[in-house]
Amino acid sequence: xxxxxxxxxxxxxxxxxxxxxxxxxxxxxxxxxxxxxxxxxxxxxxxxxxxxxxxxxxxxxxxxxxxxxxxxxxxxxxxxxxxxxxxxxxxxxxxxxxxxxxxxxxxxxxxxxxxxxxxxxxxxxxxxxxxxxxxxxxxxxxxxxxxxxxxxxxxxxxxxxxxxxxxxxxxxxxxxxxxxxxxxxxxxxxxxxxxxxxxxxxxxxxxxxxxxxxxxxxxxxxxxxxxxxxxxxxxxxxxxxxxxxxxxxxxxxxxxxxxxxxxxxxxxxxxxxxxxxxxxxxxxxxxxxxxxxxxxx
Amino acid sequence: xxxxxxxxxxxxxxxxxxxxxxxxxxxxxxxxxxxxxxxxxxxxxxxxxxxxxxxxxxxxxxxxxxxxxxxxxxxxxxxxxxxxxxxxxxxxxxxxxxxxxxxxxxxxxxxxxxxxxxxxxxxxxxxxxxxxxxxxxxxxxxxxxxxxxxxxxxxxxxxxxxxxxxxxxxxxxxxxxxxxxxxxxxxxxxxxxxxxxxxxxxxxxxxxxxxxxxxxxxxxxxxxxxxxxxxxxxxxxxxxxxxxxxxxxxxxxxxxxxxxxxxxxxxxxxxxxxxxxxxxxxxxxxxxxxxxxxxxxxxxxxxxxxxxxxxxxxxxxxxxxxxxx
Numbered sequence: 001x002x003x004x005x006x007x008x009x010x011x012x013x014x015x016x017x018x019x020x021x022x023x024x025x026x027x028x029x030x031x032x033x034x035x036x037x038x039x040x041x042x043x044x045x046x047x048x049x050x051x052x053x054x055x056x057x058x059x060x061x062x063x064x065x066x067x068x069x070x071x072x073x074x075x076x077x078x079x080x081x082x083x084x085x086x087x088x089x090x091x092x093x094x095x096x097x098x099x100x101x102x103x104x105x106x107x108x109x110x111x112x113x114x115x116x117x118x119x120x121x122x123x124x125x126x127x128x129x130x131x132x133x134x135x136x137x138x139x140x141x142x143x144x145x146x147x148x149x150x151x152x153x154x155x156x157x158x159x160x161x162x163x164x165x166x167x168x169x170x171x172x173x174x175x176x177x178x179x180x181x182x183x184x185x186x187x188x189x190x191x192x193x194x195x196x197x198x199x200x201x202x203x204x205x206x207x208x209x210x211x212x213x214x215x216x217x218x219x220x221x222x223x224x225x226x227x228x229x230x231x232x233x234x235x236x237x238x239x240x241x242x243x244x245x246x247x248x249x250x251x252x253x254x255x256x257x258x259x260x261x262x263x264x265x266x267x268x269x270x271x272x273x274x275x276x277x278x279x280x281x282x283x284x285x286x287x288x289x290x291x292x293x294x295x296x297x
Numbered sequence: 298x299x300x301x302x303x304x305x306x307x308x309x310x311x312x313x314x315x316x317x318x319x320x321x322x323x324x325x326x327x328x329x330x331x332x333x334x335x336x337x338x339x340x341x342x343x344x345x346x347x348x349x350x351x352x353x354x355x356x357x358x359x360x361x362x363x364x365x366x367x368x369x370x371x372x373x374x375x376x377x378x379x380x381x382x383x384x385x386x387x388x389x390x391x392x393x394x395x396x397x398x399x400x401x402x403x404x405x406x407x408x409x410x411x412x413x414x415x416x417x418x419x420x421x422x423x424x425x426x427x428x429x430x431x432x433x434x435x436x437x438x439x440x441x442x443x444x445x446x447x448x449x450x451x452x453x454x455x456x457x458x459x460x461x462x463x464x465x466x467x468x469x470x471x472x473x474x475x476x477x478x479x480x481x482x483x484x485x486x487x488x489x490x491x492x493x494x495x496x497x498x499x500x501x502x503x504x505x506x507x508x509x510x511x512x513x514x515x516x517x518x519x520x521x522x523x524x525x526x527x528x529x530x531x532x533x534x535x536x537x538x539x540x541x542x543x544x545x546x547x548x549x550x551x552x553x554x555x556x557x558x559x560x561x562x563x564x565x566x567x568x569x570x571x572x573x574x575x576x577x578x579x580x581x582x583x584x585x586x587x588x589x590x591x592x593x594x595x596x597x598x599x600x601x602x603x604x605x606x607x608x609x610x611x612x613x614x615x616x617x618x619x620x621x622x
């Protein structure tokens with residue numbers, strides 16, 4: 001657009017430049033307006049998390065501009081000490097880290113086999129694995145609850161690690177197989193000629209070369225598990241609140257607090273802290289993960 | 298020792314050790330086999346963990362749930378399609394289904410509309426990456442946290458009292474009575490409000506993918522049209538938009554599946570009260586509030602049947618895309 005405008009000599013005049021500036025004004029107004037629209041809800045919560053209970057209940061968050069001195073850390077001190085948020089934070093880590101690592105490894109093994117090993121019915125099996133993407137988690141809850149019941153797994157971290165592994169696999173195998181399959185075959189052939197075992201080829205070649213796909217998948221799975229409410233509610237939240245992650249505690253706070261929500265804001269921000277940190281630190285990988293994750297839904 | 302510390306050690310050291318140990322152990326085991334047989338056994342050992350997980354957590358439960366949906370709630374006798382007749386005859390379940398239809402249509406429309414608008418606009422400003430980050434940010438947080446954020450936005454105080462919610466403060470400042478956003482069910486107003494929360498989260502998803510597709514369009518194509526005298530709107534309408542078609546299809550199918558599975562926001566914000574229920578929450582209530590696993594199973598199967606065609610289309614599209622890459 002600008003290159004065409006610059007080609008016209010008249011546009012170089014002061015009036016022309018001014019008119020052009022004015023012409024771009026609506027687009028800036030709309031973009032900045034949308035940014036404000038998207039930010040205000042989060043900013044409102046952020047400010048409220050620093051305001052005392054009485055203030056939150058009697059006035060809006062924007063009044064902090066008039067009374068900035070009222071801002072306090074007491075909500076955070078309260079939720080961390082008495083609100084049970086600190087153990088829930090640790091629980092979320094305990095749940096999320098293995099629930100990210102296990103499916104990655106298991107999927108990488110399978111993806112490597114699908115990409116570089118020969119066995120009968122390979123394509124049919126791969127399509128079957130990908131086809132399992134259609135299964136909504138809801139169809140699995142009742143039988144798995146019963147299965148866990150017989151093994152005494154309900155309420156354990158292990159229950160969530162295993163379930164999230166199963167749920168995350170179809171997509172992880174699919175993505176990793178496609179990525180590993182696109183690696184140059186000469187690398188694996190020469191490794192085999194040099195007498196390297198498949199285990200060596202996998203750990204020394206396939207895994208390091210697949211880092212972009214693995215990083216994207218890891219972030220995707222990490223956030224999916226960290227942000228998950230439904231699965232945690234089913235297998236842990238209902239039976240063993242001591243092992244419940246942040247999302248379950250937060251959802252309980254909403255229903256139990258009624259109108260006394262002043263420390264809900266601080267609790268929500270603690271729950272959001274890790275995803276936000278991941279987002280700001282690894283935005284590029286994160287975006288790639290989301291884009292490639294578009295098939296999962 | 299503190300049990301938490303033991304868990305932490307298991308989490309950080311034990312789990313990876315078991316996984317790496319498994320694959321190393323299979324190779325040790327294969328040494329015992331004759332050379333000729335090795336390549337025939339090896340793939341299955343590498344696939345075994347994945348297949349075991351997939352069978353136990355997806356295949357078996359789905360078959361089991363389908364069987365439950367054809368039995369009575371005690372699981373003692375076959376009842377044919379009676380649970381499905383219940384679903385399509387119960388006003389509560391149908392209401393939830395209707396809400397899901399509204400979710401699908403409106404959420405897809407909002408995410409596509411705002412996604413295209415923002416992707417096209419930020420392409421022309423210098424602070425593109427900042428603007429994109431801002432729009433994309435809500436996708437990183439949980440539906441639960443998003444619900445809390447918007448509970449504060451929707452907060453209601455009776456008229457005459459200072460409004461603490463952002464939206465009602467704006468509404469009352471122009472002289473309109475405060476609105477009960479989540480309790481007003483006329484014209485599904487409150488369901489629409491819940492969908493707006495989800496759209497706030499998911500617009501970034503649409504924007505990122507559409508924006509990537511926009512950058513892939515050959516600029517010479519657009520330039521040629523402009524030289525021929527096409528207006529910006531015509532360029533968008535006749536060239537950019539048709540070229541975005543496949544991308545928009547992928548975004549809408551993904552968002553459709555998201556809308557069909559919607560749970561967190563409804564569970565946290567209204568728990569289905571005031572006619573805002575959706576299928577996923579209906580299933581939760583059948584299972585845990587009423588303990589009726591037969592009804593719950595039928596609801597789950599209905600959900601799966603609704604997802605299958607959309608997902609099949611999505612995988613097909615995605616495979617086509619991979620093939621081009």
